[in-house]
Amino acid sequence: MNHRRRSSRSALFLLFCVLSSRTGCSQVLVTENVTAIAGRHAEFSCRVRGADGSPLQWANSDQQTLYFDNKKALRDNRFSLLRHGRAELAIELANVSLSDEGVYICSLFSRPVRTDTATLTVLVAPQPPTLQGDSTELREGDTLAVSCSADQGKPAPSLRWFLRDRELKAGHTTPSEGNGRSYHVSEPTVMETDERMFRASVDLELEVSWLDDGGALVCGVDHPALDKTSLEAQRILHVHYPPRIFVSASSSHPREGQRLDLMCDVQSNPQPSSIHWFRQGANLPENAVISDRRLSFVSLNETDNGTYTCEAENSLGQAQSDYILIVYDEMEMGQRLGSDQAVVGGVIAVVIFITLCLLILLTHYFGRQKGTYLTNEAKGAEDATDADTAILNAEGGRGTQEEKKEYFL
Missing domain, CATH: 2.60.40.10 (Immunoglobulins)
Structure with missing residues (x-):
C-alpha cells in the first residue's frame, strides 16, 4: 500500500513538473518504511532516480538533521553512514528503542526541493509468560483451571496451550485419546498496559485423565519480535489415579x-x-x-x-x-497349524472359484453380442429369383406395383 502511494505521488509530481516546465523534474525520491526489533538495528535508504548530484539529507521526526550527504549532523553515536553516492544516502540506527519510532524524512536539495518519508515501526518482544491457577496435584476426573499471561509486548503477543506436544485450540473439544475428557480454551484477552505496550492472557479448563500424569502442560508465546526463538512456561502434571x-x-x-x-x-x-x-x-x-x-x-x-x-x-x-x-502339546500344535493352513487353503479355493465363475459369465455375455442375424436381403432371398426381387420382398412388398384398376362411367 505504501509503495502504491509513493508511486502515485511520484507520478503526480512528474505531471506537475511537465506542466510547470521546472528544471530537475526528472529526479524522483524512493524510500521504504522500516520495521525493526527493539535492541537491534534499522536501515534507512533514500535513492534518487535520474539523480543530478544534488545533496541528500536525512532528518528525524523532530526535524533534526541526521546526515547531510556524508556529513553527520546529530551527535548520536547510534547513527552511522552505510552508503553515500550520487544517487543514494543510506544510514543505520543501532540499538533501536521504542522512543525511536516515528517518521523519518529524506530531502533532495534540487530545484524544487523534494522530500519523501519512511515510517519506523518498532517491535518489542514480550516478557516470558507466567502461569497462575490450580495446583498440579490432582485426582483423575478433576478440572484443572489455569491462566497464562505475557506482558510488555508490541504488538500484543499470541498465546497457545500444549499438553504432551498436542495443541489445545480455542473452543470446546474432546480429544480422541483422552477417554472422553474435555477441555476449554478461552478467547485471548488483550489490554494496553503502558504507552503502545500490551498484555495478553488466555485461560484453560482441563478435565484431567490418568494419561496426563507426568505430562507437561505448556503455554507458548508467538510474537514477530521473537523470530525463531520461543518463550514458554510449563507445569508437570501429577494426577493421582x-x-x-x-x-x-x-x-x-x-x-x-x-x-x-x-x-x-x-x-x-x-x-x-x-x-x-x-x-x-x-x-x-x-x-x-x-x-x-x-x-x-x-x-x-x-x-x-x-x-x-x-x-x-x-x-x-x-x-x-x-x-x-x-x-x-506337539500333536495339538500340529493340528492347530494344519487347521490354520486348511482355512487359508479354503479361502484361496473360494477366491479361485469366484474368479472362474466371473470369467465364464463374461465369456458368455460377450459371445451373445456376436450372434448372427439375417439382413433384409436374406429375409427376402428365400423365394426370390434375383437380388432386386429379394430386396423388394424384404421390405414387405412395398416395391410391388399396385394393380391398375379401370373405372367406367
Missing part, C-alpha cells in the same frame, strides 16, 4: 515343556501398595515362580491350564487383569 493393569505373555502359543513368563504391568499414582498373582479356582502350580511382578513357568504342562489373575491396589482403589493359559 487407581491402578491400571496390563498382562502380557512371552509366547502367544505356549507349548508343553516351554518356559512362559507372564508380566503384570501396573500403572498407578501413587505406586501400588501390593501386587498379587493367583489362579482362579486353584492354587498356583508348583513350577510357577513369582518374582516381583513376573509369574514364570519353568516347564509348562497341561496341568498348568487355567485363568491367572494379577491384582494391584493403592490408596485410591484396586484393579485386576486376567490371562487364560492354554498349553498345547
